[in-house]
Amino acid sequence: xxxxxxxxxxxxxxxxxxxxxxxxxxxxxxxxxxxxxxxxxxxxxxxxxxxxxxxxxxxxxxxxxxxxxxxxxxxxxxxxxxxxxxxxxxxxxxxxxxxxxxxxxxxxxxxxxxxxxxxxxxxxxxxxxxxxxxxxxxxxxxxxxxxxxxxxxxxxxxxxxxxxxxxxxxxxxxxxxxxxxxxxxxxxxxxx
Amino acid sequence: xxxxxxxxxxxxxxxxxxxxxxxxxxxxxxxxxxxxxxxxxxxxxxxxxxxxxxxxxxxxxxxxxxxxxxxxxxxxxxxxxxxxxxxxxxxxxxxxxxxxxxxxxxxxxxxxxxxxxxxxxxxxxxxxxxxxxxxxxxxxxxxxxxxxxxxxxxxxxxxxxxxxxxxxxxxxxxxxxxxxxxxxxxxxxxxxxxxxxxxxxxxxxxxxxxxxxxxxxxxxxxxxxxxxxxxxxxxxxxxxxxxxxxxxxxxxxxxxxxxxxxxxxxxxxxxxxxxxxxxxxxxxxxxxxxxxx
Numbered sequence: 001x002x003x004x005x006x007x008x009x010x011x012x013x014x015x016x017x018x019x020x021x022x023x024x025x026x027x028x029x030x031x032x033x034x035x036x037x038x039x040x041x042x043x044x045x046x047x048x049x050x051x052x053x054x055x056x057x058x059x060x061x062x063x064x065x066x067x068x069x070x071x072x073x074x075x076x077x078x079x080x081x082x083x084x085x086x087x088x089x090x091x092x093x094x095x096x097x098x099x100x101x102x103x104x105x106x107x108x109x110x111x112x113x114x115x116x117x118x119x120x121x122x123x124x125x126x127x128x129x130x131x132x133x134x135x136x137x138x139x140x141x142x143x144x145x146x147x148x149x150x151x152x153x154x155x156x157x158x159x160x161x162x163x164x165x166x167x168x169x170x171x172x173x174x175x176x177x178x179x180x181x182x183x184x185x186x187x188x189x190x191x192x
Numbered sequence: 193x194x195x196x197x198x199x200x201x202x203x204x205x206x207x208x209x210x211x212x213x214x215x216x217x218x219x220x221x222x223x224x225x226x227x228x229x230x231x232x233x234x235x236x237x238x239x240x241x242x243x244x245x246x247x248x249x250x251x252x253x254x255x256x257x258x259x260x261x262x263x264x265x266x267x268x269x270x271x272x273x274x275x276x277x278x279x280x281x282x283x284x285x286x287x288x289x290x291x292x293x294x295x296x297x298x299x300x301x302x303x304x305x306x307x308x309x310x311x312x313x314x315x316x317x318x319x320x321x322x323x324x325x326x327x328x329x330x331x332x333x334x335x336x337x338x339x340x341x342x343x344x345x346x347x348x349x350x351x352x353x354x355x356x357x358x359x360x361x362x363x364x365x366x367x368x369x370x371x372x373x374x375x376x377x378x379x380x381x382x383x384x385x386x387x388x389x390x391x392x393x394x395x396x397x398x399x400x401x402x403x404x405x406x407x408x409x410x411x412x413x414x415x416x417x418x419x420x421x422x423x424x425x426x427x428x429x430x431x432x433x434x435x436x437x438x439x440x441x442x443x444x445x446x447x448x449x450x451x452x453x454x455x456x457x458x459x460x461x462x463x464x465x466x467x468x469x470x471x472x473x474x475x476x477x478x479x480x481x482x483x484x485x
Contacts, residue, residue, distance in 0.1 A: 008447050009231055011206040030448060045207045047231040047267050054229060054447055078207070105266060111290035112313045114200045117193045133203050134268065134290070172203045 001186050004029035004038040008054040010046020014171035022180040032063035040073040040186035043080030045169050052095045073162035073189050075182045081165040082136050099163045100142025107137035121149040121157055124181050130168035162189050196313030204315050205336035205399040212443050215239050215426040219264040228439035232268040235261040240297045240344030241427035250298045252280040275484055276302025285314040293317050296483035297343045309333030321354045323361035324380030331383040340481040341404015344427050346468035348405040355418045366394040407465045409445030409455055416449035433463030
């Protein structure tokens with residue numbers, strides 16, 4: 001399984017390390033042409049405004065929509081979650097508009113409010129160490145979206161078919177179970 | 193639930209990787225930086241080249257400027273405190289600044305001690321010229337390092353010197369046998385445990401950006417080639433002819449630092465970059481990189 005990590009800005013190497021720990025192959029993606037050789041993609045944490053701008057400049061918006069339409073799974077963490085959302089609270093325009101969720105940016109506050117905690121993530125484990133850094137929240141989900149995890153009653157992880165999203169950073173820990181879960185999604189998507 | 197953990201503070205710097213952090217002096221410049229794709233901004237009263245020109249004591253910015261910048265952008269906002277001035281740092285932390293730069297660009301407040309950065313929830317970035325200096329700062333709790341270069345000169349030569357020095361020292365430490373490490377720790381003035389980590393992983397334990405002299409897209413790409421995780425651009429943007437275009441071009445060159453044809457394209461008709469200073473013409477007393485110990 002060859003998984004791309006969108007490498008326009010943000011924490012790319014950490015995702016590559018986790019995908020390889022989970023038994024896949026991780027490659028950094030800087031050009032849309034590279035999508036052809038991939039079975040899935042991760043949009044990493046970073047600054048969503050920066051990543052969104054560079055995606056537009058290099059033609060990634062249409063390319064990634066097409067990539068997903070062809071049945072390839074997409075996983076977004078933190079900024080990546082914002083990038084794949086249909087709606088961003090307080091902003092007229094979203095980015096990829098793939099996942100039927102409404103997200104709020106910097107929902108917990110500024111960096112001093114960033115934190116880590118243990119969370120139950122449905123279908124994965126009840127003790128996932130979750131690192132939240134100036135993290136977004138999922139404010140609302142559409143009918144086809146399954147909530148995988150909540151923190152203090154607010155949604156922080158969700159799945160919609162071949163789309164997976166977390167507000168937190170599984171790549172900053174040594175626990176590769178969420179990446180393993182995503183690899184299983186990719187496997188299934190390419191079996192059928 | 194824990195805030196201010198080492199992972200949360202270092203993780204914040206990880207999210208900046210591949211990005212450009214730009215110096216801004218007001219809300220309008222902050223908006224230009226964000227629109228150009230900056231991954232964070234550094235709110236300042238004066239950019240380094242103006243500090244250099246003005247002389248006198250340079251201090252933490254007026255909180256009004258920092259607040260004004262925090263209000264208008266959604267990307268992280270950093271601000272500078274003087275070396276050793278933990279009260280300036282506490283003030284910035286209380287305002288909710290996302291990252292503090294304990295910076296040699298400002299006049300040091302303490303000629304012996306740096307701030308005990310472990311005492312803060314907010315993360316710190318510090319300048320370094322070599323591996324020993326970087327590991328001392330990390331030992332004090334810095335969650336991110338940047339090369340010092342020579343701020344406000346628009347001359348990349350010192351940033352290159354510092355990055356090359358750090359990378360060659362890292363390679364040397366990585367290749368040493370374990371029984372040589374304690375002597376090397378003494379030699380570098382570096383905490384042994386951190387040096388051991390460098391030996392085992394072949395890299396600094398935190399993110400390492402380039403700073404101090406980046407003036408063109410090609411400068412930014414050069415620093416990425418030398419092993420930087422990203423770049424700080426101080427005077428380079430708002431002292432150039434066309435800040436908007438310059439800022440955007442530096443962001444793109446940092447992302448696509450190996451794509452030379454693309455860098456050629458975005459470097460066309462950028463206008464004049466900031467006027468640079470030849471380092472040998474700079475009196476020793478005016479070199480900011482010597483500040484910090």
